[in-house]
Amino acid sequence: MHLIYHPETTRSFRDLGGVKLYQSFHSYYPPAPNRRPLGAMIALDNLSYMPGNSETCTFPLQHIEVFSLVLAGTVISKDNTGSRHVLTQDTVQLLSSGSGTEITKFNGSLTEEADLLQIWFTPETQDGETNYQEIKSCAENQFQLLVSPDGERNSMKIKQQVWISRGTFEAEAQHTYHKNNEENDVYLFVLQGQATAGGQILNYRDGLAISGKEPVVVLFKQSTDLLVIELSHYK
Template identity: 35%
Template sequence: MKTVIHRGNTRGFADHGWLQSHHTFSFAGYYNPERIHFGALRVLNDDAVKGGMGFGAHPHDNMEIVSIPLEGALEHKDNTGRHKIINQHDVQIMSAGTGIEHSEFNASRTEPVKFLQIWLFPKKRDIPPRYEQQTFEPAGRHNQLQLVVSPEENSGALWINQDAWFSLGRFDKDRSFDYTPKLNGNGVYLFVLSGSLKAGGETLGTRDAIAVSELEKLNVTTLEDTEFLIMDLPMAV
């Protein structure tokens, strides 16, 4: 089993006034040759946007983009005419495919929005652009893993154009479980949203992460009430 620890305070950081963004992997003005990607996981940005502000219209292609609001709500518009509000407890996925242009703004004029912006390399290139979002009630992740992204249709989760599974967990203190990758050869990236836990023998706090490859299973034990995201994804891209 190979492990890499990404401490929250070692991430890249950009302060644009209206936007504070922590970059786990090289992004925009932050470059770290040891943090380009983890398998199919290319971007994990931890963003906070002030009220009334946001990202103007900009293009993407051939990337799977997942947005997870942690506080507040995002307003999404794109060049297909789609206009949606993504609230806390929603998850959004967008396959950029052959190309799409979109904007994302704080849906509130006064309150900040905090969200994760996650990019994965796609399994198939140049598919038609697609968009989907779904609400996942927090009760569904209490002391259990709640599947929110999956390549399997009719799984109850959002479909992704990649052999990747995302699960959210909200576990009480002193809970323990083993996580086994869904596919042989997949790696696991566990990101702590709040609280603390032990994973693979390492202690992780809020906004810390562990990247694990060449594993059969990953043991996780919460040290206090803890929320986290597990991403199970291909290492070969």
């Protein structure tokens, strides 16, 4: 088993005015020397939109799969075609940008901060039109499959060999994550709480990449909200 540990304290930070951006890794803005893309996963961003934020965060996207999870508050997402989406807490959105679109996101509340997790993946095929999918994340003491290559178990279908699951677990619980392919790698990201995997303790917004054929066993030291990203071997 090979581990790459990304402590929360080593995330990069940029103040964009009404948006505070924390990056675990990004292909364009590496937070640390060892923060290269993990295969198809090229960015993991955490955006905090300040209350009453009238400023917007607009960026063009082309041939990118974007996973968004609202952890707190409400985020409004619009594109240059007029499509508008209201994303509330625990809403998960998967955007396939296709040949190109321009996305604007901003806080939907005048009084509450919004916390958004956003992960970028390169697709296997670079075709198709812009497409949105949305579901609610609500699993307790088990993992809920949110994203998969074939849309199994009511998950959203992504154009890549990627599976994303989320679960909340009670303190002292233990869970074994069963991979879809033993050759795949796994990236754990703690949204809240504390967990241990491969002997590594993970706290708030810590990340851990795990490669190897061994089962991924996670012990939850506290009540914990955990995201698991499984993807093709990136070594």
